[in-house]
Amino acid sequence: MTDIGILKQRAIQAVDARRDELIRISTTIHANPEVAFQEFQAAALLCDALQAGGFQVARGIAGLDTAFRAERRGSGDGPTIAFLAEYDALPELGHACGHNIMGTAAVGAALALAAVLDQLPGRVVVIGTPAEEGGGGKVLLVERGVFADVDAAMIVHPSARTMVARGSLASMRLVFEFTGKASHAAAAPEEGINALEAVILTFNNVNALRLHLKPDARVHGIITHGGSAANIIPEYAAAQFSVRAAKQMYARHVLERVTQCAEAGATATGATLKTTLKMGYAEMIPNLTLAHAFAANWEMLGILVNEPRWGEPMGSTDMGNVSHAVPAIHPYIYIGDFAGHTPEFRDAAIAPAAHAGLLQAAKGMAMTAVDLLSDPDLMARVQREFADTVRA
Numbered sequence: 001m002t003d004i005g006i007l008k009q010r011a012i013q014a015v016d017a018r019r020d021e022l023i024r025i026s027t028t029i030h031a032n033p034e035v036a037f038q039e040f041q042a043a044a045l046l047c048d049a050l051q052a053g054g055f056q057v058a059r060g061i062a063g064l065d066t067a068f069r070a071e072r073r074g075s076g077d078g079p080t081i082a083f084l085a086e087y088d089a090l091p092e093l094g095h096a097c098g099h100n101i102m103g104t105a106a107v108g109a110a111l112a113l114a115a116v117l118d119q120l121p122g123r124v125v126v127i128g129t130p131a132e133e134g135g136g137g138k139v140l141l142v143e144r145g146v147f148a149d150v151d152a153a154m155i156v157h158p159s160a161r162t163m164v165a166r167g168s169l170a171s172m173r174l175v176f177e178f179t180g181k182a183s184h185a186a187a188a189p190e191e192g193i194n195a196l197e198a199v200i201l202t203f204n205n206v207n208a209l210r211l212h213l214k215p216d217a218r219v220h221g222i223i224t225h226g227g228s229a230a231n232i233i234p235e236y237a238a239a240q241f242s243v244r245a246a247k248q249m250y251a252r253h254v255l256e257r258v259t260q261c262a263e264a265g266a267t268a269t270g271a272t273l274k275t276t277l278k279m280g281y282a283e284m285i286p287n288l289t290l291a292h293a294f295a296a297n298w299e300m301l302g303i304l305v306n307e308p309r310w311g312e313p314m315g316s317t318d319m320g321n322v323s324h325a326v327p328a329i330h331p332y333i334y335i336g337d338f339a340g341h342t343p344e345f346r347d348a349a350i351a352p353a354a355h356a357g358l359l360q361a362a363k364g365m366a367m368t369a370v371d372l373l374s375d376p377d378l379m380a381r382v383q384r385e386f387a388d389t390v391r392a
Ligand SMILES: [Zn+2]
Pocket: 097, 133, 340, 341
């Protein structure tokens, strides 16, 4: 067996040796779901495990209380490999995206790598990234320079299918608020300006627009305020829209068109429109060189990788923004035959298959970090692909 093979074997054993501890962390986070930027218990739990494992931990970084950075150095100068942790829950649904597994897998990978880091140059860091489900913790961390010294980044998401090189859609969120004029809906409707009608027109205009959008575009919205009583002409009404596309540039174009739909609704009704642009997520550009190395490691563990075909539907993640800053991958590990953001997926996220997926995710990241730290040629190829595809 090669030296690299021995190091990987030791990393795998280190994950297995911590099996009970990792499962305990994952189930504890799952049992205490905390939403965007409120993940205090989860962040503390992950930080405590890293600190106990010999990592230097900075809790609350870049102005975000629930973000963190943990670092441990190898035997000399070399690249910095980042394992990313997510640990936020969904409002009301709890951990229906399985981020309890993601945060724990990053910690498991880091602790496993720590077991062999005396044989490797470079550094391993764990970056705790809050608010993936809304708020875009990674967008803020990228903007605030947290990835400036990172050479490659990995994160693994639980899923109904195991994939390594999957991308994600660029995504933007918009809030439209219409203000009209209240009036008695039966006695004096001519006095009123109907803000709800402006919202309804916005939806109808968007539906008229759909035919003219490229197939990768997604526009979906909800009405958050529609008036207070049927006998009052609604003075205030509001809607939230999400706009997505394969590339950020086209998503911006669609966003402009959707905004025009709202403006037309305002013009037609006489309401005034206030548009607020929320956080935008860039499309995920997986580093294929890194993805191949990662997939080879999972295959070595007997895990079947089933990459998506072109045109298959995708979601969005703030890992997209990371992939524009440093070479990155966002693989998915099978934990059960359920769609994300459902109560079924939430329950699956602490079932035996989820625990198995958690260990597989940790092992895949640790093994790939061994590859990157021990093979300067691989690291150079990863960097070159990044320079050619993302930076170009
Ligand atoms: Zn999600």
